[in-house]
Amino acid sequence: MNYFHLPLEEWTNRFVNNWLIPVLGGFFDSISSIVATFISLVTDLLNFLPAELMALLLIILAWRFAGVGVAIFTLIGSLYLGSVDLWYAAMQTLAIVIVATIFSIVIGIPIGIWSAKSPVVNRIVRPILDFMQTLPSFVYLIPAILLFGLGGVPAVISTFVFATPPAVRMTTLGIKQVPTDVVEAARAFGSTYWQMLTKVQLPMAIPTIMAGINQTIMLALSMAVIASMIGAPGLGSVVLAGISRVNVGLGLTGGLGIVVLAIILDRITQGIGEKTK
Structure with missing residues (x-):
């Protein structure tokens, strides 16, 4: 028996049950309400348009940013999902992926910029990101359930935590990779800090x-599927139902749907990245 594990387990449970939830329960309820509203708005927006029109929009985006081949795949994939x-x-x-990705971008990119500008912040942020990326994805579900209950909200929160590190790391890397001579030239022309950031460094780091x-979206999609175990709706729940019933056909049907969605999102975001070059 691992005797070290028992005190840590007991200490953690006491901290959560005796302090975290009683003291900050209202705060987590407020966050849950905001995230639930956001999820509802995005879901209603995606389903407001007829499926045919939404599929056409995805096909146009795929053709515009990723080429004819991806547009044809998007058409076939949309027909599959509908059929x-x-x-x-x-x-x-x-x-769920969109909401979690928006949160990751809004929070991750500023932290990435800050880390690129400040060595002290970078030394603090790096081990936190390492912890976030190496912690098994299933472990995120436990505090998510405890603090936010079941459904889409804990799915978004756990997905956000799991998918944010690539946005932070790549933003830091992009800012640091801006050529020194370009930065010096901008300084020589009298650029302020914000002019340097918004007109030189960010455009070159895009x-x-x-x-x-792109990596954040892919991780968000994988975590959104895993989060079906805590009541997240969507394709993951179809796969989970197939596992629960030992229904190979149902699991394969939902799994192929996830593959279709993943490839479409991956190719479109990759195409956007290529266009920005």
Whole structure:
């Protein structure tokens, strides 16, 4: 028996049950309400348009940013999702991915810029990101359930935590990779800090940042599927139902839907990154 594990387990449970939830329970409830509203708005927006029109929009985006081949794949994938009655589930999964990715971008990119500018911040942030990326994804579900209950909200929160590190790391890398001579030339012309950041460093770092956003979206999609174990709606729940019933056909149907959605999102975001170069 691991005797070290028992005191840590007991200490953690006492901290959560005796202090964290009683003291900060209202704060977590407020966050849950805000995130739930955001998820509802995005889901309603995705389902407001008819499936045919939404599919056409995805095909146009794929053609514009990723080429004809990806547009044809998007058409075939959309027909597949509609033919097996998984379109609504796909939109639910997409809503969770979109909300979690927006949170990751809004929080991750500023932290990445700050880390690139400050060595002290970078030394603090790096081990935190290492911890976030190496912690098994299933472990994120436990505090998410405890603090936010079941459903889409804990799915978004756990997905946000799991998917944010690439956005932070790639933003830091992109800022640091801006050539020194370009930075010196901008300083010589009298650029202020914000002019340097917004007109020189960020524009040149956008391809790298977009690569980070692409990875964030892929991680968000994988975590959104895993989060079906805590009641997250969407394609993951279809796969989970197939596992629960030992229904190979149902699991394969939902799994192929996830593959279709993942490839479409990956190719479109990669195309956007290529266009920004």
